[in-house]
Amino acid sequence: MDTYDLIVIGAGPVGENVADRAVQSGLTAVIVESELVGGECSYWACMPSKGLLRPAAALRAARDIDGARQAVTGPIDPAGAFRRRDVLTHDWSDDGQVEWLRSAGIDLVRGQGRITGEREVTVTPPESPARTLRARHAVAVCTGTRAAVPDIPGLRDAHPWTSREATSAHEVPASLAIIGGGVVACEMATAYAGLGSRITMIVRSGLLGRVEPFAQDAVREALVQAGVDIRTGNTASVRRETDGAVVLTLDDGSTVRASEVLVATGRAPRTDDIGLDAAGCAPGDWLDVDDTMRVVGSDWLYAVGDVNHRALLTHQGKYQARAAGDVIAARATGATVDAAPWGRHAATADHDAVPQVVFTEPEIAAVGMTEAEARATGRDIRVLDNDLSGIAGAAAYADHYRGRARAVVDQKRGVLLGATFVGPDVGELLHAATIAVVGEVPLSRLWHAVPAYPTISEVWLRWLEQAGRATA
Template sequence: MSEAKTIDVIVIGAGAVGENVAGRVVQKGLSAVLVESDLVGGECSYWACMPSKALLRPSTVLRAARGVPGAREAVTGTLDAGQVLDRRTSFTSNWDDSSQEEWVASAGIALERGWAKLSGEREVEITHGDGSTTTYQARHAVVLATGSTPTIPPIDGLADLDYWTTREATSAKEVPASLAVLGGGVAGVELAQAYARLGAEVTVIARSGILGNYPPEASGLVLDALRAEGLNVHTDTATTSVRKENGLFVLDIGEGRSVTAEKLLVSTGRHPHTSGIGLESIGLDPKKLTRDDTGRVPDAGGWLYAVGDVGGIVQLTHQGKYEARMTGDAIAARAQGTLGDHAEDWSPYTSTADRRAVPQVVFTDPEIGMVGRTLEQARKDGVNASETSLEIAVAGSSLHSDDYSGWAQIVVDEDRKVLVGVTFAGPDVSEMLHSATIAVVGEVPLDRLWHAVPAYPTVSEVWLRLLEKYGM
């Protein structure tokens, strides 16, 4: 039998994005239910952002200490892989979501455990672990916050093998002797460096190069660091087939070459998780899901929303949480009759935040922090753009470490004299990124930005050097 319930808002997916949209509508006076088939808190909490960064941080601290005379001499041991893995596990609460479940209850949000599927207009059917079902009817909105899923390339032999995705890599109980990483994107490169520093022999096979969405000067610093640390990195190299021999993965990479490793991590991108959630039942194509700036799916009659990775705009947790807050506000405003039917009636800044001022960090060592558009992206968008770039060589970087190596770039809209993109590469540059984000989102005029004086001696003094080189 199926139990029937009615509620204001149904949110499918209880990751960080789903939690935020549910919390937002409840704060605005509506009722909400979260539906989750896995751990409450989602991918970021248990298999992505938090555990991957926890794997990277200890080795980054160790290298930083070794880069400063006086501290270097105090470092007498090596990285303790067991302790690193234990600390990683502490950040996932040993993959126990009871604390997240408690937060959901304390926020006044209902929680249903099970697999959700759209079954009609404003209707969701939930199948529980015991086979029973519950049907919910939403008064105002159904929100898809189902995230993304790994994209697995059609490589001969791969489908039959027990390879790792990022889930297995971030939750591993021990460090393999050797690891092959298929893919040169953010997740693959971060985990490659993490495991190499934990003692694995790591080989990266990147068909399209390393970190191709970032300026080559920035990604080049990371590539140089990986190779200097002993990682084998094959760029512009395609894997033609994969097999197992004597318990080891063997990857054929062309021209008679092969890579052998104990474990294989496939990290070749992700795509929106839209299959199996019933979109066909309401006449929508799962492969062509679109949304407006409020998160609303325009072809679903005004009640269906998509936020975070499933929305297909930006696959970043912080950006998804921003979208969730905006969408929660829009749902509540429409329910209360204070928001029109059109996205343009909403906020003039959502497009800026979602498309033209997205901050992102690669947590390798060195890091890359970027917000907005590259020079090529800006010009493709029709912007009369210029770039100014230089090495990061200021008093603050010299104090940071004796071997500090970094690079910085600003992309300027020459017609409006505002920044449309900023990139930093180097140790700890992520801590400078929010200032760049404010400058891009706020469209701070360059002649005004000139008067934002960076403190001496900090790495942020690179802002002054960039403006000086630009000609301010």
């Protein structure tokens, strides 16, 4: 069959969820994929990177406990870490994901998909004739992003690593230079330092620019303690020498020599070769969408996930996908579209309630607004800071627990605008804060959400005590 209700370009977790929601609502759907079903997150991003980060975190946890640290007799085994990573990526086989598509009633067409007309996608398989698919109702672009490689003299000729090479490598380079200071840069510095590589980071200004300053400071301190050399400035040029080493010259004239160089300076949309001009959009651009994920100016084209540049996170992309799949089905059947802020057809949490975990040592977990972002809105806010090491649950967790938590409160409304946690394994604390922010739960009600003792979640009680019972 070459005609479907919905055509999805891109079989990552976002595309899978768009198609699945539409099919569950009674539509027919096909996914077009040029690489592996499961996408970037499954094979080159979320899963393999966390697989590489986990051994160092587990080793740290053991060394933080008297009685356990005595059992640690050696360093991380890189070969074992890579084996575990390969298990998480299923050795880069998408057989299981393909079977899931089949069980969900979603068709798959492999090849490069390009929009060639209104509600029309032509697929060019690797070794087969082109095939034209037509959609009765919608085409959803879920092609995600690729690593952006800056225009630094000599960089491309040096064949740098991007996040893909970093997460799929099978050997630890003796030394690794990392250009960038964002999430990918900091996580890969953490992972490869733990695996035994000598790391140099070239950072234009600071690390992790969109998180609270105290969180940035904690990660910087931990990286330096792990032996990472952090240089501030710009990379002026790069060259690969005959012995295979990479030499980076910085704008201050100093040089960095490393076995490999990793570029982690941001992401670019994968929209340059999908026929966007046939839909009235500019190839290579991010796609502007409304809260139902429909491309502005179109009544049939949707852009879901990273490609719309709203929140470049897998969980946010899947959240968008659920809204998009439901709204496509609703519009196809003539049902009422509930696109109000709290409606199931709107992805409004992308605006000011985005949760994210940075899996460095220590972890950073944050949702909603930072203090600076909240103050910029003109709200009357109060900042509640707490040293997590003073909580009984932290003492039970580790001998020398170090961590900090901040809540940003809207004083007028008595609700939480944002929260940031820094410390070992604080990612598991985040969802409670996300519920409080998204649900706009009054602090007066949170007094009745009693945290269990002794857990680090008692930070909620400390925050409420700081806010004061009368204020809450």
